[in-house]
Amino acid sequence: MYSLFNCAQYVSFNPLRSRGNTLPIGRGHVVFREVQALPVTTFWTQPPIVSLRAPPSTNNVDTREWKSSASSKTAIQLPFLTTHPNGKAWEPSKGSSAQWSVEYSRLLPCPQDQLPPRVEQMVVMESGNVVDLVSRALCLPPMYVEDLVEFGAVHYALLCPSPPPTATTEQLEVYKQFSFLQDHKARPSCKGKTAREAQKTYRVIRKDLYLEAGSYLRVHVHPKRFPRCYDTNWRQKILFQTESFLVLDKPAGVSVGGTVDNIEETSAMFVARAIGLERPLCITHQIDNGTEGCVVLAKTEEFSSKFHELMRSKKMKKVYRALTVGPVPVGRMIHYMRPDRHSPRLLSLGSHEKWQRCEMEVISCKQVPWPSPSTMKKYGVKSCGWKEQPYAYEITLELLTGRTHQVRLQCAAVGSPLLGDSMYIPAVIARLNSPDIDPCLSVLEVEDERSWIGNIKDRRDGGPMERWLAAHGREPECAIGLQAFQLCWDDDGHIFEFEAGSPWWSIP
Numbered sequence: 001m002y003s004l005f006n007c008a009q010y011v012s013f014n015p016l017r018s019r020g021n022t023l024p025i026g027r028g029h030v031v032f033r034e035v036q037a038l039p040v041t042t043f044w045t046q047p048p049i050v051s052l053r054a055p056p057s058t059n060n061v062d063t064r065e066w067k068s069s070a071s072s073k074t075a076i077q078l079p080f081l082t083t084h085p086n087g088k089a090w091e092p093s094k095g096s097s098a099q100w101s102v103e104y105s106r107l108l109p110c111p112q113d114q115l116p117p118r119v120e121q122m123v124v125m126e127s128g129n130v131v132d133l134v135s136r137a138l139c140l141p142p143m144y145v146e147d148l149v150e151f152g153a154v155h156y157a158l159l160c161p162s163p164p165p166t167a168t169t170e171q172l173e174v175y176k177q178f179s180f181l182q183d184h185k186a187r188p189s190c191k192g193k194t195a196r197e198a199q200k201t202y203r204v205i206r207k208d209l210y211l212e213a214g215s216y217l218r219v220h221v222h223p224k225r226f227p228r229c230y231d232t233n234w235r236q237k238i239l240f241q242t243e244s245f246l247v248l249d250k251p252a253g254v255s256v257g258g259t260v261d262n263i264e265e266t267s268a269m270f271v272a273r274a275i276g277l278e279r280p281l282c283i284t285h286q287i288d289n290g291t292e293g294c295v296v297l298a299k300t301e302e303f304s305s306k307f308h309e310l311m312r313s314k315k316m317k318k319v320y321r322a323l324t325v326g327p328v329p330v331g332r333m334i335h336y337m338r339p340d341r342h343s344p345r346l347l348s349l350g351s352h353e354k355w356q357r358c359e360m361e362v363i364s365c366k367q368v369p370w371p372s373p374s375t376m377k378k379y380g381v382k383s384c385g386w387k388e389q390p391y392a393y394e395i396t397l398e399l400l401t402g403r404t405h406q407v408r409l410q411c412a413a414v415g416s417p418l419l420g421d422s423m424y425i426p427a428v429i430a431r432l433n434s435p436d437i438d439p440c441l442s443v444l445e446v447e448d449e450r451s452w453i454g455n456i457k458d459r460r461d462g463g464p465m466e467r468w469l470a471a472h473g474r475e476p477e478c479a480i481g482l483q484a485f486q487l488c489w490d491d492d493g494h495i496f497e498f499e500a501g502s503p504w505w506s507i508p
Contacts, residue, residue, distance in 0.1 A: 104140050107147040107223070110230055110265065114477060115222035122217045123160045123178045130154065130209040134219055149207050152263035153220040156209070158189050158198040160216040181214030188212065203263075220261030226289075228253040228478070229265045234274035239498050244303040245296055246271070246281070247487070249500045252292040252479035253380060257283035268297055285311065288405070290420065290476040293320075293484030293500040310489050311402075317488040318399040320407055323368070323481025323505050325386050325425075326416035328395050330362050333410050337403050338440065344423050344472040345405045347413050348440045358410060359400040368394045371419070371505045379504045380478025381420035385429055392419055392505070396485070407482060413441060419481035419505070422473040430471035437471060439464040479504055 102115060124133055134154065135142045148154050159182055163175050184190035189212045190198040201218065211217070232251050239247040250256065250267050257280075258266045268280040282298035284307040298304035310316055322328075336355040338346040348355060370392045371381065393416065399406065405424075411417055412424040415432065431438050483504075488497040 102222075104144045106143060107151060110225050110227045112227050114225060118221040120217075120219045120221055122219075123181070124211055124215045124217060125178065125181070125213055127211060127213045130156070130204055130211050130217070131207050133211060134217065138219065138221065140221070146207050148219065148221070148223070149204050150264060151223050151261065152203050152205070152258065153223040153261040154204040155201050155218040155260075156204055156211060157201045157216040158187065158193070158212070159184055159195060159214065161199050161201075178214070187214060189215075223261035224259050226254050226262070226265040229267075229270050232270070234271050238271065238275075239294070239500075241275070244300045245284075245298050245307070246275075247498045248295045248297055250287065250292055250295045250484075252290050252504060253477070255289045256286050256295055259289075267295065271297060284308065285402075287484050288408075288480070288482070290478060290480035291482045291484060292479065292504065293482075294487040294498050295484065296487065306491075310491065315490050317486070318402070318484065319363075319486035319488075320397050320399060321483040321485040321503050322395050322397065322407055322411060323371075323419045323503070324393045324395060324411050324416040325389070325419055327367075327393050328362055328365050328411055328414060328416050330365055332359065332361050333414070334359050335410055335413055337406070337409065343405065343475065344427065344469065345403075345409055346440045346468075347409050348443055349413075350443055352443075356403055357401060358403050358406050360407065360410060361398045361400060363396045363398060365393055365395045367391045368505070375505065375507070376420075381480070381504075382422055382476070384420065384422045384425040384473065386417075386419075386425050392481070394503075394505075408480070420476055420478075421480045422476045424472065426473040427468075427471045437464075438468055440468070481505060 120138055122137055124137075126133075131142055131145045131149065134140065134145045134148075138145075145154075160178070163172055167175070181187075184193060184195045184198045187198075199216075201216070228251055232254070237249045237251065239249050241247070248267060248271055254270075255262070255266050257263070257268050263269075266280070268283055272278075272280050277299070282301065282304040284296045284298050284304055287293065287295060296307060298307060335347045335349060335358045336351050337358050338348070338352075339354055339356055340346065347358065351357070368391065370389050375381075376383075395411075397407065403409075408418055408421055408424055412421070412428050415428060417425045417428045427438075431441075435442075481503075483500055485503075486497070486499050488495070490496075
């Protein structure tokens with residue numbers, strides 16, 4: 001099997017070509033061979049488990065052949081352990097998702113359409129090779145599973161994570177069916193590890209990985225795809241390079257270093273191929289997938305460490321351009337962000353225990369024409385429910401702290417979200433219609449800080465926090481109104497300064 005690294009380099013110049021005689025994922029049928037049932041325990045993130053019915057032959061089987069089942073020889077329903085709060089689950093038997101028929105053949109060439117998320121989690125009940133186990137458990141072709149491994153879409157742990165505190169009695173009974181394999185002291189692979197250490201999840205990076213019975217697997221069957229990787233002339237996007245680093249004008253709609261389910265279609269990978277490197281470039285800092293502009297990528301570990309030290313010492317200046325739906329006041333803007341690993345992020349005007357300070361300086365704000373429908377379509381920008389206006393507003397700002405989603409959040413907090421921001425525009429609309437829906441923003445002080453933090457910690461508490469989170473949308477799939485415009489740093493008296501090209505909204 002050719003590595004995806006080499007094949008994707010070929011496909012990047014031939015995006016419509018398939019590898020060998022394989023077929024791409026597309027709107028067709030589920031293709032899989034008749035297999036013997038594998039004794040594994042499987043669970044979905046959401047909704048309840050949907051199991052495959054083995055076909056009587058190797059003929060194509062439509063997704064309507066799928067059936068819901070609480071238990072089968074192949075899989076057993078378990079409570080989900082991880083989920084995206086606003087993610088749309090793969091439900092081939094319900095609603096509009098039934099329109100999606102998928103041919104599981106290979107991951108390349110890259111499709112233009114995103115498939116609904118499908119995340120399978122399982123506990124292996126017999127030892128074996130990871131590709132073989134996943135292939136038989138999920139009725140997927142082995143080569144498709146190998147591609148998933150190459151993409152970084154398969155993760156494992158020596159032990160299954162413990163059931164969540166909210167697990168029902170019925171769910172706990174299901175967990176007990178494989179609990180005899182969860183004694184880490186009796187497992188050779190867990191020797192010298194605590195149960196907590198054995199539950200740590202790692203990405204599968206080798207197709208020959210051998211898994212012991214009782215191991216946990218999480219498989220992102222439909223990884224998030226980035227078709228713009230194959231449409232971009234990456235050499236032309238390089239602003240500057242030396243033997244130790246380069247500066248890239250990253251296009252919107254591509255990740256810098258990858259996602260939880262795709263480390264193949266990344267800026268770091270494709271730029272490396274464009275300049276003839278055999279390995280991906282090192283990530284020094286991140287900007288969102290939907291953000292375009294200046295990104296520094298390291299060619300050496302030494303420069304990567306040096307660059308991180310420059311950022312820690314505050315010797316770097318980051319200037320952004322943003323396109324917002326309304327005006328943003330010029331001057332310093334300060335909010336506090338709730339520390340959280342999941343999106344959407346939450347802001348408050350008040351400083352609360354452990355909340356992180358977010359600070360930016362708005363340098364200018366000017367009125368500009370609202371992008372034309374053709375421009376919006378070209379860059380995949382959605383209105384997200386915000387009514388089209390004659391004008392938008394381009395702001396220039398200096399980022400003084402570097403928090404995830406900071407610019408997007410702070411602009412949304414003043415009622416002027418970024419154009420195309422499908423996550424925060426719906427929340428702003430909800431707050432305009434009902435100001436009390438946001439339980440965080442206007443809270444300046446609380447009598448019992450610990451109690452308040454505890455009450456909002458559970459994102460599914462059925463109360464104000466859950467309602468506010470539900471008002472948000474999903475992450476943008478392509479461009480938003482944000483550009484990392486200027487990057488400047490001082491390296492022992494040597495000043496480096498770089499500027500990105502014109503933002504997408506100003507290109508005719």
